[in-house]
Amino acid sequence: MTTMANDSTTRSADGGATPADSQWPLWEVFVQPPGGEPHEHAGSVHAVDAETALQNARDVYTRRGEAVNIWVVRSVDITASTPDDMGPFFDPGNDKPYRHPQFYKVPRGIRM
Amino acid sequence: MPDATFEYLLRLGDDRLILGHRLSEWCGHAPILEEDIALANIALDLIGQASLLLGLAGKIEGQERDADALAYLRDAVELRNALLVELPKGDFAVTIVRQLFFSVFALLQAEALQRSKNQELAGIAAKAVKEFRYHVRHSADWVLKLGGGTPESRSRTQRAVDDLWRYTGELFLADDVDRAVAASGVGVDPSTLESAWSATVRDVLARAGLTIPETPYMQRGGRTGRHTEHLGHLLSEMQILARSHPGASW
Amino acid sequence: MTPNKPETNLEDPARLAAFEARIAAGESIEPKDWMPERYRKQLVRMMSQHAHSEVVGMLPEGNWITRAPTLRRKMSLLAKVQDEAGHGLYIYCGTETLGVGRHELIQQLLNGTAKYSSIFNYPTLSWADIGAIGWLVDGAAIVNQTMLAKASYGPYARAMVRICKEENFHKRQGYEIMTTLAAGTAAQKRMAQDALDRWWWPSLMMFGPHDTDSPNSDELLRWGVKRKSNDELRQRFVNLTVAQAKAIDLMIPDPALRYDEATQNWLIGPIDWDEFWRVVRGNGPCNRERLAARRQAHDDGEWVRVAAVAYAAKHARAESTSEAA
Numbered sequence A: 001m002t003t004m005a006n007d008s009t010t011r012s013a014d015g016g017a018t019p020a021d022s023q024w025p026l027w028e029v030f031v032q033p034p035g036g037e038p039h040e041h042a043g044s045v046h047a048v049d050a051e052t053a054l055q056n057a058r059d060v061y062t063r064r065g066e067a068v069n070i071w072v073v074r075s076v077d078i079t080a081s082t083p084d085d086m087g088p089f090f091d092p093g094n095d096k097p098y099r100h101p102q103f104y105k106v107p108r109g110i111r112m
Numbered sequence B: 001m002p003d004a005t006f007e008y009l010l011r012l013g014d015d016r017l018i019l020g021h022r023l024s025e026w027c028g029h030a031p032i033l034e035e036d037i038a039l040a041n042i043a044l045d046l047i048g049q050a051s052l053l054l055g056l057a058g059k060i061e062g063q064e065r066d067a068d069a070l071a072y073l074r075d076a077v078e079l080r081n082a083l084l085v086e087l088p089k090g091d092f093a094v095t096i097v098r099q100l101f102f103s104v105f106a107l108l109q110a111e112a113l114q115r116s117k118n119q120e121l122a123g124i125a126a127k128a129v130k131e132f133r134y135h136v137r138h139s140a141d142w143v144l145k146l147g148g149g150t151p152e153s154r155s156r157t158q159r160a161v162d163d164l165w166r167y168t169g170e171l172f173l174a175d176d177v178d179r180a181v182a183a184s185g186v187g188v189d190p191s192t193l194e195s196a197w198s199a200t201v202r203d204v205l206a207r208a209g210l211t212i213p214e215t216p217y218m219q220r221g222g223r224t225g226r227h228t229e230h231l232g233h234l235l236s237e238m239q240i241l242a243r244s245h246p247g248a249s250w
Numbered sequence C: 001m002t003p004n005k006p007e008t009n010l011e012d013p014a015r016l017a018a019f020e021a022r023i024a025a026g027e028s029i030e031p032k033d034w035m036p037e038r039y040r041k042q043l044v045r046m047m048s049q050h051a052h053s054e055v056v057g058m059l060p061e062g063n064w065i066t067r068a069p070t071l072r073r074k075m076s077l078l079a080k081v082q083d084e085a086g087h088g089l090y091i092y093c094g095t096e097t098l099g100v101g102r103h104e105l106i107q108q109l110l111n112g113t114a115k116y117s118s119i120f121n122y123p124t125l126s127w128a129d130i131g132a133i134g135w136l137v138d139g140a141a142i143v144n145q146t147m148l149a150k151a152s153y154g155p156y157a158r159a160m161v162r163i164c165k166e167e168n169f170h171k172r173q174g175y176e177i178m179t180t181l182a183a184g185t186a187a188q189k190r191m192a193q194d195a196l197d198r199w200w201w202p203s204l205m206m207f208g209p210h211d212t213d214s215p216n217s218d219e220l221l222r223w224g225v226k227r228k229s230n231d232e233l234r235q236r237f238v239n240l241t242v243a244q245a246k247a248i249d250l251m252i253p254d255p256a257l258r259y260d261e262a263t264q265n266w267l268i269g270p271i272d273w274d275e276f277w278r279v280v281r282g283n284g285p286c287n288r289e290r291l292a293a294r295r296q297a298h299d300d301g302e303w304v305r306v307a308a309v310a311y312a313a314k315h316a317r318a319e320s321t322s323e324a325a
Helices: A048-061 A083-094 B004-024 B033-061 B067-073 B092-113 B119-148 B150-165 B175-182 B190-207 B229-244 C011-026 C037-062 C071-096 C102-110 C128-149 C155-181 C188-207 C217-222 C230-247 C273-283 C289-302 C302-323
Strands: A026-032 A039-046 A069-074 C258-260 C265-267
Touching: A026 A048, A039 A048, A039 B033, A039 C071, A039 C155, A039 C289, A048 A069, A048 B004, A048 B033, A048 C155, A069 C037, B004 B033, B004 B067, B004 B092, B004 B175, B004 B229, B033 B067, B033 B092, B033 C071, B067 B229, B067 C102, B092 B119, B092 B150, B092 C128, B119 B150, B119 C302, B150 C302, B175 C011, B229 C289, C037 C071, C037 C102, C037 C217, C037 C289, C071 C102, C071 C155, C102 C289, C155 C188, C155 C217, C188 C230, C188 C273, C188 C289, C230 C265, C273 C289, C289 C302
Parallel strands: none
Antiparallel strands: A026 A039, A026 A069, C258 C265
């Protein structure tokens, strides 16, 4: 019988407290395709440890032969910028045109 | 005696066919989504290998039976799988312990078969080695978790070991078929795999805090068609369409 | 980095306008972006319903894995059902970015408060049903999903792109089964026609009520969560599928079906909305069985999930103890 009891800590027969039933912690999966490309975020999996996360990630995200390497990271370990940062964080980069190849004029016909 | 190579290939193929079938029964009913996917992967590996092995068997027999004819039109007494793989899937502990016992055996067997004098078999084995390495990792990992998890998981896993251990001996029994294929260089005598298997499996079980039961007699008979009652029911389900529509294509 | 400002219950009209402008401009809304609470709720509802559907959808097809008639069909079907587990997984993960855990979502399914696609409340009675499901049900899902791949919410759109790639194999597999059966023995052809007769109308119902009867749709359209109306999508599906049925000499079970030259559409007869609502409200042929099966799997699996967590906790403690030493 599925009841809300599944949400609370269950007690095992010997009286010790076992952890509440869960779907396990969340991990982010990054997959590197063949051909020298960088790792790309593929999605997430649930797992209790890194080894299982890796196996699950392989089963879930690379069944169609898309990977040469996989990284898994606990979702809580990811530090991300927030949308509020969009201005102060990224604008200084956006107004430095000398970082872009189009800034530099090269005579036509020269192979760079 | 029917051709030893043909018989040997049936044993290999049927092990994988029947075990793959048992694993496929979990799809949609596993403890967590990630395991639905993992167990299906293992089942697919096994059924894929079975298809190749039975196909090769049919070629060698030379009576125009392909893999489907062998899989779907033989009666239980004609199957050559070990008893271990036809047992019901049980609970997750039974499935995982059975998977550990079989995969360690199959990995050792496949590693040896890479050197088979039959090129096709060697090729099938080379691919199978990669797959079985993964199956061993997956099942050993789970045995450790279940053995060392909670009192309930330990007790279920110990019960699975206690119930299944008596079916492991059959994997290593060698008869005339095995001796013939070992002599010809096509196959490997399974008795030569036992000590490596035992070392690996005992190590995993010990680390999982599980004990091995006293076993006065190892059950056997699958290799010569003397199966448990479970196989007949499994085949009824598996073969129903092929048998209800003789000659039809699907 | 500054923390996000605390949310107020009143949606700030300026923020709302800016949000809707982003959507109108085709921008992707990401997990940490500001969004109206209603948008977040609608998305959680839509995405989790979709995920539940994938998972429940494993059951009618899973019903035939052990009876698949050839090794190739067995492997294909097993791979398909496995894909569906994967799809459920991708979308649950996408839903989790909106701040609700998978455990909670699953509880909602199992206690009956969450919905899933009604099509899966129908039984699979013959092997041909497997063909019909791939062809019609996945076919209908593809029509829906191609639209969702451009959904405004980033994680949902990205999950959908991945799913759409995999769905194409599903539909082709189903249609190939139907083609083989339709060209097979007399018994096989009857099997195929019978399956089409039973799955056609429920597949059309997958697109939901007529536009005039669909309350959520306007808002979903404005927020780029849905991009086409129910009837538009249903019509697209009908046009595609009628041609496919004719190609393999199977008959669509609709005496009123006719081709309209002016619009170049195949026009269907009336849909039995009584059946639709009956099944949605829980009295379809398999509603109880589907939930019972999911509850059973979940309950039977509890000791396994708990054991894995307990083991990991022991080992995390062991690691930190040895690090501290």
